[in-house]
Amino acid sequence: MFSKYKPHNNSLYNKLVSLSRNIFFYKKLQLKDNFESRIILIFIHFSIILIIFKSKNREKFPQLIFDNIFQNIEYHLRELGHGDVSVNKKMKILTKIFYDILLKINTGKSEDFLVNKSIIKKYLDDQNKINDVFLEELSHYIEYFYNFCFELNTNSVLKGEINFKY
Template sequence: MFAFYKKHNNQLYNRLIGLSRDKFFYDNIKLSDDFETRILLIFFHLAIILKIAKGSKYQKKSQETFDNIFLNIEYNIRELGYGDVFVNKKMKSLNKTFYDILINLDKEKILFSRNTDLLKKYFFTKGKTEEEKMHKLAEYLRKFKDFCFDLDVNIMLNGSIDFKYR
Protein backbone atom coordinates (compact mmCIF):
# COMPACT_ATOMS: atom_id res chain seq x y z
CA MET A 1 0.00 0.00 0.00
CA PHE A 2 2.69 2.46 0.95
CA ALA A 3 5.96 2.62 -0.86
CA PHE A 4 8.97 3.50 1.20
CA TYR A 5 11.91 4.68 -0.77
CA LYS A 6 15.35 5.00 0.65
CA LYS A 7 16.54 8.55 0.37
CA HIS A 8 19.85 8.73 -1.42
CA ASN A 9 22.65 10.98 -0.29
CA ASN A 10 23.80 12.63 -3.50
CA GLN A 11 26.40 14.81 -1.81
CA LEU A 12 29.34 12.63 -2.93
CA TYR A 13 27.98 12.39 -6.48
CA ASN A 14 27.54 16.17 -6.64
CA ARG A 15 31.04 16.66 -5.25
CA LEU A 16 32.50 14.27 -7.85
CA ILE A 17 30.67 16.22 -10.57
CA GLY A 18 32.23 19.41 -9.22
CA LEU A 19 35.69 17.86 -9.19
CA SER A 20 35.27 16.59 -12.75
CA ARG A 21 34.33 20.09 -13.92
CA ASP A 22 37.49 21.70 -12.53
CA LYS A 23 38.96 24.03 -15.15
CA PHE A 24 42.38 22.53 -14.48
CA PHE A 25 41.48 19.51 -16.62
CA TYR A 26 40.28 21.55 -19.57
CA ASP A 27 42.57 24.60 -19.47
CA ASN A 28 45.88 23.13 -18.26
CA ILE A 29 45.71 19.54 -19.45
CA LYS A 30 43.47 20.26 -22.46
CA LEU A 31 41.21 17.24 -21.96
CA SER A 32 38.12 17.29 -24.15
CA ASP A 33 35.19 18.84 -22.31
CA ASP A 34 32.56 16.18 -22.98
CA PHE A 35 30.37 13.66 -21.20
CA GLU A 36 32.80 10.75 -21.60
CA THR A 37 35.77 12.64 -20.16
CA ARG A 38 33.78 13.83 -17.17
CA ILE A 39 32.54 10.31 -16.48
CA LEU A 40 36.13 9.02 -16.64
CA LEU A 41 37.25 11.72 -14.20
CA ILE A 42 34.39 10.78 -11.87
CA PHE A 43 35.47 7.14 -12.14
CA PHE A 44 39.10 7.89 -11.25
CA HIS A 45 38.05 9.98 -8.24
CA LEU A 46 35.53 7.35 -7.12
CA ALA A 47 38.03 4.51 -7.58
CA ILE A 48 40.52 6.31 -5.34
CA ILE A 49 37.83 6.86 -2.71
CA LEU A 50 36.67 3.24 -2.81
CA LYS A 51 40.25 1.92 -2.66
CA ILE A 52 40.83 3.97 0.48
CA ALA A 53 37.51 2.83 2.00
CA LYS A 54 38.24 -0.81 1.19
CA GLY A 55 37.58 -3.11 4.10
CA SER A 56 34.76 -5.03 5.67
CA LYS A 57 33.96 -2.20 8.08
CA TYR A 58 32.92 0.06 5.19
CA GLN A 59 31.76 -2.58 2.70
CA LYS A 60 28.04 -1.78 2.97
CA LYS A 61 28.57 1.97 2.85
CA SER A 62 30.94 1.61 -0.13
CA GLN A 63 28.39 -0.53 -1.99
CA GLU A 64 25.63 2.01 -1.31
CA THR A 65 27.91 4.76 -2.58
CA PHE A 66 28.73 2.81 -5.74
CA ASP A 67 25.04 2.05 -6.37
CA ASN A 68 24.06 5.67 -5.85
CA ILE A 69 26.74 7.03 -8.19
CA PHE A 70 25.80 4.63 -10.99
CA LEU A 71 22.09 5.29 -10.48
CA ASN A 72 22.71 9.02 -10.87
CA ILE A 73 24.79 8.44 -13.99
CA GLU A 74 21.97 6.34 -15.44
CA TYR A 75 19.44 9.07 -14.67
CA ASN A 76 21.66 11.65 -16.37
CA ILE A 77 22.01 9.52 -19.50
CA ARG A 78 18.23 9.15 -19.60
CA GLU A 79 17.83 12.92 -19.20
CA LEU A 80 19.96 13.34 -22.31
CA GLY A 81 17.09 11.65 -24.15
CA TYR A 82 18.44 8.18 -24.76
CA GLY A 83 16.18 5.13 -24.68
CA ASP A 84 16.31 1.97 -22.62
CA VAL A 85 18.38 -0.09 -25.05
CA PHE A 86 21.08 2.57 -25.38
CA VAL A 87 21.11 3.26 -21.64
CA ASN A 88 21.51 -0.43 -20.81
CA LYS A 89 24.38 -0.87 -23.28
CA LYS A 90 26.04 2.33 -22.08
CA MET A 91 25.73 1.38 -18.42
CA LYS A 92 27.24 -2.04 -19.13
CA SER A 93 30.15 -0.37 -20.92
CA LEU A 94 30.60 2.19 -18.12
CA ASN A 95 30.55 -0.59 -15.52
CA LYS A 96 33.32 -2.45 -17.35
CA THR A 97 35.35 0.75 -17.63
CA PHE A 98 34.95 1.55 -13.94
CA TYR A 99 35.97 -1.94 -12.83
CA ASP A 100 38.98 -1.81 -15.15
CA ILE A 101 40.05 1.43 -13.49
CA LEU A 102 39.31 0.12 -9.99
CA ILE A 103 41.20 -3.14 -10.49
CA ASN A 104 44.22 -1.53 -12.14
CA LEU A 105 44.51 1.31 -9.65
CA ASP A 106 46.93 -0.38 -7.28
CA LYS A 107 46.80 1.22 -3.84
CA GLU A 108 50.55 0.91 -3.30
CA LYS A 109 51.61 2.33 -6.66
CA ILE A 110 48.67 4.63 -7.09
CA LEU A 111 49.36 7.04 -9.91
CA PHE A 112 53.08 7.59 -9.67
CA SER A 113 54.38 9.74 -12.50
CA ARG A 114 56.25 6.86 -14.10
CA ASN A 115 53.26 4.49 -13.94
CA THR A 116 50.74 6.23 -16.20
CA ASP A 117 49.52 3.40 -18.44
CA LEU A 118 46.00 3.66 -17.05
CA LEU A 119 45.87 7.39 -17.79
CA LYS A 120 47.20 6.80 -21.31
CA LYS A 121 44.53 4.20 -21.92
CA TYR A 122 41.61 6.45 -21.05
CA PHE A 123 42.69 10.04 -21.59
CA PHE A 124 45.51 10.13 -24.09
CA THR A 125 44.56 7.58 -26.72
CA LYS A 126 44.17 9.87 -29.70
CA GLY A 127 47.40 10.60 -31.50
CA LYS A 128 50.61 11.54 -29.76
CA THR A 129 50.70 11.18 -26.01
CA GLU A 130 51.76 14.36 -24.33
CA GLU A 131 53.94 13.31 -21.42
CA GLU A 132 53.80 16.63 -19.57
CA LYS A 133 49.99 16.70 -19.54
CA MET A 134 49.84 13.07 -18.49
CA HIS A 135 52.21 13.74 -15.60
CA LYS A 136 50.13 16.75 -14.53
CA LEU A 137 47.03 14.56 -14.42
CA ALA A 138 48.92 11.86 -12.49
CA GLU A 139 50.15 14.51 -10.04
CA TYR A 140 46.60 15.82 -9.55
CA LEU A 141 45.23 12.34 -8.85
CA ARG A 142 48.15 11.53 -6.53
CA LYS A 143 47.45 14.70 -4.51
CA PHE A 144 43.76 13.84 -4.43
CA LYS A 145 44.65 10.38 -3.10
CA ASP A 146 46.94 11.90 -0.44
CA PHE A 147 44.19 14.34 0.54
CA CYS A 148 41.63 11.53 0.86
CA PHE A 149 43.98 9.36 2.95
CA ASP A 150 43.93 12.12 5.58
CA LEU A 151 40.11 12.13 5.76
CA ASP A 152 37.86 9.97 7.87
CA VAL A 153 36.31 7.33 5.59
CA ASN A 154 32.73 8.11 6.67
CA ILE A 155 33.23 11.80 5.94
CA MET A 156 34.72 10.94 2.56
CA LEU A 157 31.90 8.54 1.60
CA ASN A 158 29.32 11.12 2.64
CA GLY A 159 30.80 13.57 0.14
CA SER A 160 32.41 16.10 2.47
CA ILE A 161 35.50 16.40 0.31
CA ASP A 162 36.85 19.91 0.00
CA PHE A 163 39.80 19.24 -2.29
CA LYS A 164 41.41 22.16 -4.09
CA TYR A 165 44.31 21.49 -6.44
CA ARG A 166 46.89 24.18 -6.94
Protein backbone atom coordinates (compact mmCIF):
# COMPACT_ATOMS: atom_id res chain seq x y z
CA MET A 1 0.00 0.00 0.00
CA PHE A 2 2.69 2.47 0.94
CA SER A 3 5.81 2.74 -1.13
CA LYS A 4 8.97 4.02 0.40
CA TYR A 5 10.17 7.20 -1.26
CA LYS A 6 13.82 6.93 -2.21
CA PRO A 7 15.42 10.35 -2.65
CA HIS A 8 18.51 9.05 -4.47
CA ASN A 9 18.76 8.91 -8.26
CA ASN A 10 16.78 12.13 -8.60
CA SER A 11 19.32 13.91 -10.79
CA LEU A 12 17.52 13.23 -14.09
CA TYR A 13 14.14 14.07 -12.58
CA ASN A 14 15.53 17.28 -11.08
CA LYS A 15 16.96 18.24 -14.47
CA LEU A 16 13.60 17.55 -16.15
CA VAL A 17 11.89 19.78 -13.59
CA SER A 18 14.52 22.46 -14.17
CA LEU A 19 13.98 22.26 -17.94
CA SER A 20 10.22 22.56 -17.45
CA ARG A 21 10.79 25.77 -15.48
CA ASN A 22 12.61 27.48 -18.35
CA ILE A 23 11.45 31.11 -18.46
CA PHE A 24 11.02 30.72 -22.25
CA PHE A 25 7.81 28.73 -21.72
CA TYR A 26 6.20 31.27 -19.42
CA LYS A 27 7.43 34.61 -20.78
CA LYS A 28 7.84 34.01 -24.50
CA LEU A 29 5.16 31.35 -25.07
CA GLN A 30 2.99 32.52 -22.16
CA LEU A 31 2.15 29.05 -20.90
CA LYS A 32 0.25 29.02 -17.64
CA ASP A 33 2.63 28.22 -14.82
CA ASN A 34 0.73 25.35 -13.20
CA PHE A 35 1.20 21.70 -12.34
CA GLU A 36 -0.40 20.40 -15.55
CA SER A 37 1.77 22.53 -17.86
CA ARG A 38 4.93 21.52 -16.06
CA ILE A 39 4.06 17.83 -16.13
CA ILE A 40 3.41 17.99 -19.88
CA LEU A 41 6.75 19.76 -20.39
CA ILE A 42 8.50 17.14 -18.23
CA PHE A 43 6.87 14.41 -20.32
CA ILE A 44 7.96 16.07 -23.58
CA HIS A 45 11.57 16.35 -22.41
CA PHE A 46 11.59 12.82 -20.99
CA SER A 47 10.07 11.40 -24.18
CA ILE A 48 12.83 12.97 -26.24
CA ILE A 49 15.46 11.50 -23.92
CA LEU A 50 13.88 8.05 -24.24
CA ILE A 51 13.70 8.33 -28.04
CA ILE A 52 17.37 9.29 -28.19
CA PHE A 53 18.35 6.55 -25.76
CA LYS A 54 16.55 3.95 -27.85
CA SER A 55 18.13 5.12 -31.10
CA LYS A 56 21.67 5.23 -29.66
CA ASN A 57 21.69 2.17 -27.40
CA ARG A 58 20.79 -1.42 -27.71
CA GLU A 59 20.24 -1.58 -23.98
CA LYS A 60 16.94 -0.74 -22.34
CA PHE A 61 16.51 2.50 -20.45
CA PRO A 62 17.25 1.78 -16.76
CA GLN A 63 13.95 0.81 -15.17
CA LEU A 64 15.02 2.22 -11.81
CA ILE A 65 15.42 5.73 -13.23
CA PHE A 66 12.13 5.46 -15.14
CA ASP A 67 10.32 4.30 -11.99
CA ASN A 68 11.98 7.03 -9.94
CA ILE A 69 10.65 9.76 -12.23
CA PHE A 70 7.08 8.55 -11.87
CA GLN A 71 7.54 7.98 -8.15
CA ASN A 72 8.63 11.61 -7.81
CA ILE A 73 5.53 12.78 -9.68
CA GLU A 74 3.37 10.66 -7.38
CA TYR A 75 5.18 12.05 -4.35
CA HIS A 76 4.55 15.63 -5.50
CA LEU A 77 0.87 14.90 -6.07
CA ARG A 78 0.67 13.73 -2.47
CA GLU A 79 2.49 16.90 -1.36
CA LEU A 80 -0.20 18.91 -3.14
CA GLY A 81 -2.75 17.27 -0.85
CA HIS A 82 -4.23 14.58 -3.07
CA GLY A 83 -5.42 11.45 -1.28
CA ASP A 84 -4.63 7.84 -2.16
CA VAL A 85 -7.61 7.31 -4.46
CA SER A 86 -7.10 10.66 -6.17
CA VAL A 87 -3.36 10.04 -6.65
CA ASN A 88 -3.99 6.62 -8.19
CA LYS A 89 -6.55 8.01 -10.63
CA LYS A 90 -4.32 10.96 -11.53
CA MET A 91 -1.25 8.73 -12.01
CA LYS A 92 -3.23 6.46 -14.33
CA ILE A 93 -4.24 9.47 -16.44
CA LEU A 94 -0.71 10.93 -16.39
CA THR A 95 0.80 7.60 -17.44
CA LYS A 96 -1.55 7.42 -20.43
CA ILE A 97 -0.66 11.00 -21.38
CA PHE A 98 3.06 10.23 -21.10
CA TYR A 99 2.84 7.19 -23.36
CA ASP A 100 0.69 9.10 -25.85
CA ILE A 101 3.35 11.82 -26.03
CA LEU A 102 6.18 9.29 -26.21
CA LEU A 103 4.61 7.35 -29.07
CA LYS A 104 3.40 10.33 -31.10
CA ILE A 105 5.80 13.25 -30.56
CA ASN A 106 8.08 12.28 -33.45
CA THR A 107 6.57 12.22 -36.93
CA GLY A 108 9.92 11.99 -38.70
CA LYS A 109 11.52 8.94 -40.23
CA SER A 110 14.03 6.85 -38.29
CA GLU A 111 16.88 9.40 -38.35
CA ASP A 112 14.89 12.62 -38.62
CA PHE A 113 13.07 14.18 -35.71
CA LEU A 114 9.99 16.21 -36.60
CA VAL A 115 7.65 17.40 -33.88
CA ASN A 116 4.05 16.28 -34.08
CA LYS A 117 2.33 19.61 -33.47
CA SER A 118 -1.07 18.03 -32.96
CA ILE A 119 0.14 16.17 -29.86
CA ILE A 120 1.47 19.43 -28.40
CA LYS A 121 -1.79 21.16 -29.16
CA LYS A 122 -3.78 18.28 -27.66
CA TYR A 123 -2.13 18.55 -24.25
CA LEU A 124 -1.34 22.23 -23.94
CA ASP A 125 -4.40 23.74 -25.59
CA ASP A 126 -6.82 23.38 -22.66
CA GLN A 127 -4.68 25.73 -20.64
CA ASN A 128 -3.47 28.10 -23.32
CA LYS A 129 -4.55 29.80 -26.49
CA ILE A 130 -2.41 27.98 -29.02
CA ASN A 131 -1.73 29.49 -32.41
CA ASP A 132 0.64 28.69 -35.28
CA VAL A 133 3.38 30.98 -33.94
CA PHE A 134 3.24 29.22 -30.56
CA LEU A 135 3.44 25.80 -32.23
CA GLU A 136 6.36 26.84 -34.42
CA GLU A 137 8.35 28.29 -31.52
CA LEU A 138 7.72 25.31 -29.25
CA SER A 139 8.50 22.88 -32.10
CA HIS A 140 11.75 24.70 -32.75
CA TYR A 141 12.65 24.45 -29.05
CA ILE A 142 11.86 20.71 -28.97
CA GLU A 143 13.84 19.98 -32.13
CA TYR A 144 16.76 22.02 -30.79
CA PHE A 145 16.60 20.09 -27.50
CA TYR A 146 16.54 16.80 -29.42
CA ASN A 147 19.62 17.77 -31.46
CA PHE A 148 21.42 18.98 -28.34
CA CYS A 149 20.72 15.79 -26.39
CA PHE A 150 21.55 13.56 -29.34
CA GLU A 151 25.14 14.80 -29.18
CA LEU A 152 25.45 13.98 -25.47
CA ASN A 153 26.76 10.76 -23.99
CA THR A 154 23.79 8.69 -22.80
CA ASN A 155 25.44 8.04 -19.44
CA SER A 156 25.72 11.76 -18.76
CA VAL A 157 22.05 12.20 -19.72
CA LEU A 158 21.08 9.46 -17.25
CA LYS A 159 22.98 11.36 -14.57
CA GLY A 160 21.03 14.53 -15.40
CA GLU A 161 24.07 16.28 -16.85
CA ILE A 162 22.12 18.19 -19.49
CA ASN A 163 23.36 21.78 -19.63
CA PHE A 164 20.79 22.93 -22.16
CA LYS A 165 20.20 26.66 -22.60
CA TYR A 166 17.58 28.15 -24.88
